[in-house]
Amino acid sequence: MRAAAVFPATKTLGIVPDFPEPRITSPKGVKLRILQVGVCGTDREIASFVYGTPPEGYEYLVLGHEAFGEVVEVGAAVTEFRPGDLAIPMVRRPCVAPECVACRMDRSDFCMTAEYTERGIMRLHGFMTEYVVEEARYLSPVPASLREVGVLVEPLTIAEKALLEAVRVQSRLPWDFAAYEHQAVVLGAGPVGLLGAMALRHRGYAVTVYSLDREPNRAADIVQAIGGKYYSSQDVTVEQLVAAVGAIDLVYEATGAANLAFEVLRALGPNGLFVLTGVPGRHGTTEFDTDAILLNMVLKNQCLLGTVNAGKDAFELAVADLAAFDGKWPAALRGLITGRFAMEDFAEPVLRPAGIKNIIEIGR
Ligand SMILES: [Zn+2]
Ligand SMILES: [Zn+2]
CATH class of the missing domain: 3.90.180.10 (Medium-chain alcohol dehydrogenases, catalytic domain)
Known part of the structure; x- marks a missing residue:
């Protein structure tokens, strides 16, 4: 064969x-x-x-x-x-x-x-x-x-594992996390980012996808179809993004762009969780105000979480969620x-x- x-x-x-x-x-x-x-x-x-x-x-x-x-x-x-x-x-x-x-x-x-x-x-x-x-x-x-x-199950498992962990991490907060609406920002509008955006919308998060390409583009259309917002990093700075979104509760990073990740980490809201899934290439070093990042993380009770691959629980959840997405947004999913x-x-x-x-x- x-x-x-x-x-x-x-x-x-x-x-x-x-x-x-x-x-x-x-x-x-x-x-x-x-x-x-x-x-x-x-x-x-x-x-x-x-x-x-x-x-x-x-x-x-x-x-x-x-x-x-x-x-x-x-x-x-x-x-x-x-x-x-x-x-x-x-x-x-x-x-x-x-x-x-x-x-x-x-x-x-x-x-x-x-x-x-x-x-x-x-x-x-x-x-x-x-x-x-x-x-x-x-x-x-x-x-x-x-x-x-069905071919989308595997890339969706990345988000499923991340969100299984996110629930556990945010259960540290002394109130019912699920009882409030939360703001999620997804970095990157590739398949992992868009499937992550769907998984977050499905869980009731308000979702904003921040990616390179200007509208109109197919990814932005999919984000709109699932009830999310889309901003191009060519038109909207991270400061403007935060001004538009308000306090960011969760960042789902799916680009592997280290500079962008640290810039947005600095803008994470109180008690926020920043999830890294992208694998960065080696682009050399950049200067960053590390004091400001650490100060924020401590004073705002923030968490930074890296995650890779997925277990059986995430695969099973991905199959169930894919069926749910197919019911809610069939055209966007197929798109x-x-x-x-x-x-x-x-x-x-x-x-x-x-x-x-x-x-x-x-x-x-
Ligand atoms: Zn892959
Ligand atoms: Zn081992």
């Missing part, structure tokens, strides 16, 4: 025509026919050879971690899936260190050794191929009604998918991303 891969030694991308079709080898194995695979900045980094490692013994790495497929076969001990079910695989697999408390309880998203593996990224082949076999515990069921948008490509053309959206979310269509 075919698989889309990167070849680090020759710094090339290509289709492996004879990638072996996997077989179920354990009683809890599940074989998936891949329907769609989303492309994101991580794939671009891997394809630019700044990140990513092939499995041992391979000179290539099969790409793809945002996958979605249909169950075609299950092992003898699998009771939670049947052929015909839709399922989404998790990305990260635990390290083997006995002392890693997180991995030993199957929460490799909090791995303490950084020796974890990740499908399509780190020492495990990815999902940009026709069939994969996965242990049932790394799969979450997706209802048939989400067949058109996130702006490019569809055949497997043979995978290099195009990986190397030259345009629009919001590009996907590779593999099965039907």
